[in-house]
Amino acid sequence: MGRSREAGMQTFDQSLFELYEAELITYEDALRNADSINDLRLRIKLYSESAATGTRWKA
Secondary structure (H helix, E strand, O other): OHHHHHOOOOOHHHHHHHHHHOOOOOHHHHHHHOOOHHHHHHHHHHHHHHHHHOOOOOO
16 A cells, blocks of 8 residues: 555545544544554554654654
């Protein structure tokens, strides 16, 4: 799916993550609607940890 994203496509969970990152939906709403709750939870966790340490993280 990485190559597909470069072509302008993304998964539903990637869209949910972007909405969460932009603070347009809550953590709970993102997980409630995710196709893969565990994958999205991990992505959000890694993003939050990198934000806390000031490290740049690419979704």
